[in-house]
Amino acid sequence: MLSTTPRTTLGRKKHRAVTDRSALHEVLDEGLICHLGIVRDGVPLVLPTGYGRDGDTLYLHGSTGAASLRTAAHGLDVCVTVTLLDGIVYSRSVNNHSMNYRSAVIFGTAKPLEAEAKMHGLKVLTDHLAPGSWEHAREVNAKEFAAVRVLALDLAEASVKMRAEGPDDEPEDVGADTAWAGVLPVRTVFGAPEPSADLSPGWTVPPHVAGRE
Amino acid sequence: MLSTTPRTTLGRKKHRAVTDRSALHEVLDEGLICHLGIVRDGVPLVLPTGYGRDGDTLYLHGSTGAASLRTAAHGLDVCVTVTLLDGIVYSRSVNNHSMNYRSAVIFGTAKPLEAEAKMHGLKVLTDHLAPGSWEHAREVNAKEFAAVRVLALDLAEASVKMRAEGPDDEPEDVGADTAWAGVLPVRTVFGAPEPSADLSPGWTVPPHVAGRE
Numbered sequence: 001m002l003s004t005t006p007r008t009t010l011g012r013k014k015h016r017a018v019t020d021r022s023a024l025h026e027v028l029d030e031g032l033i034c035h036l037g038i039v040r041d042g043v044p045l046v047l048p049t050g051y052g053r054d055g056d057t058l059y060l061h062g063s064t065g066a067a068s069l070r071t072a073a074h075g076l077d078v079c080v081t082v083t084l085l086d087g088i089v090y091s092r093s094v095n096n097h098s099m100n101y102r103s104a105v106i107f108g109t110a111k112p113l114e115a116e117a118k119m120h121g122l123k124v125l126t127d128h129l130a131p132g133s134w135e136h137a138r139e140v141n142a143k144e145f146a147a148v149r150v151l152a153l154d155l156a157e158a159s160v161k162m163r164a165e166g167p168d169d170e171p172e173d174v175g176a177d178t179a180w181a182g183v184l185p186v187r188t189v190f191g192a193p194e195p196s197a198d199l200s201p202g203w204t205v206p207p208h209v210a211g212r213e
Numbered sequence: 214m215l216s217t218t219p220r221t222t223l224g225r226k227k228h229r230a231v232t233d234r235s236a237l238h239e240v241l242d243e244g245l246i247c248h249l250g251i252v253r254d255g256v257p258l259v260l261p262t263g264y265g266r267d268g269d270t271l272y273l274h275g276s277t278g279a280a281s282l283r284t285a286a287h288g289l290d291v292c293v294t295v296t297l298l299d300g301i302v303y304s305r306s307v308n309n310h311s312m313n314y315r316s317a318v319i320f321g322t323a324k325p326l327e328a329e330a331k332m333h334g335l336k337v338l339t340d341h342l343a344p345g346s347w348e349h350a351r352e353v354n355a356k357e358f359a360a361v362r363v364l365a366l367d368l369a370e371a372s373v374k375m376r377a378e379g380p381d382d383e384p385e386d387v388g389a390d391t392a393w394a395g396v397l398p399v400r401t402v403f404g405a406p407e408p409s410a411d412l413s414p415g416w417t418v419p420p421h422v423a424g425r426e
Contacts, residue, residue, distance in 0.1 A: 032298055032399065033312070035248035037257035044250035044257050048296040048316050083261040085245055085401075088343055090422055093351040094335070095361065097343050099246070103261050122307070130301055130310050137392045138306040148308065166409045174411055179350045180419050181412055185404030186245065188298075196379045196394040198387055206393050209303055 021056075023160045027104040028053045031082040032129075032188070036060060038069065038078055051080070052121075052128030056156070059121040060110055062149030069151070075109040080153060086164065087183040092173035100183060102162040110151040121150035132208025234269075236373045240317040241266045244295040245342075245401070249273060251282065251291055264293070265334075265341030269369070272334040273323055275362030282364070288322040293366060299377065300396040305386035313396060315375040323364040334363035345421025 028051075036049045050061045058080060062069050069076065087100035113121050119140075126134045140148070167181040174181075190212055193205045204210075241264075249262045263274045271293060275282050282289065300313035326334050332353075339347045353361070380394040387394075403425055406418045417423075 037259035046250035191398030
């Protein structure tokens, strides 16, 4: 079960909350980027960031645009949100239009990693961004390893919300039958791989890229 | 030109900043959801939210899970981020893996709207979420109008960042030629419309849904 601290308890639409750890993992594993929120100079800052999950730890790229992320030696209060948009819900009334989605919201203190833990975090981040690349590409050297920052965030305080259904119309609007109602699915897909302009001609696209789904 | 206040000036990778208002508009118009950051009880909260743009005003659905958004009578400091993921960049080294993306980050005070301004905001939100539905679906009635909240955010303080290029490999890695390099495009697409289970059989999918791209 996911924790239900006051800040992860939903104020409304409680039926959309999912208190199931496997649902949390599924959203995090399917997403490609997260939105990382921090407080800087008293105001919010939200940045898109790469991430990866291993068990109940979320790893974050700390080399983002926010200096506070790079300099937080003892950790930083963050809110990390991953959202998957699944569909546009067309209802018979403007007011009942909605979206189908799955979202995970995680609160906690993101802590910088060092040594083996940092290397493990880099592998998890790479496996999430580009599965197979950790084995295929040239490994991280000492200089690169020193320059990169990896933060870890415990998944202890997290919630999942989702909507996955058709239009929720008023009975009188269904009866009036004056508008179409349904769902337009939204999907994220990969296109055909585009080899680098300077790639030598002998290469074919390797299976970990060509077969990615 | 976009403003360059200290908080929208990038600390690194300055070449990725785009100080062009049309680029800001393009990112906002292409995205479907934003991530809205606020500070609540001193810590960040990031929630996915519907939005729409008209000129240099961003309209936000205020009926989200955060009570502070619904009760902020005089406005609330927010950071709104819209991110379009365009590709996974496979480099010859693990360290140079990256993402192609376009993101807009907006800072400001989101203010609740009333009366005509609120109705206009609802139209802009609807036109963004579901173009054509404002004309096609049943209009908002007085009770629905009273219950909904719409916030407006000025686009005065905004920045756009993007990466739209192939791998940026070290010359020695290009020379070694031991790994594939290129970009795997990522796209958001609409699937085939799914009529509501309770839709009467005479309907065909209307053009504003069937033809959406």
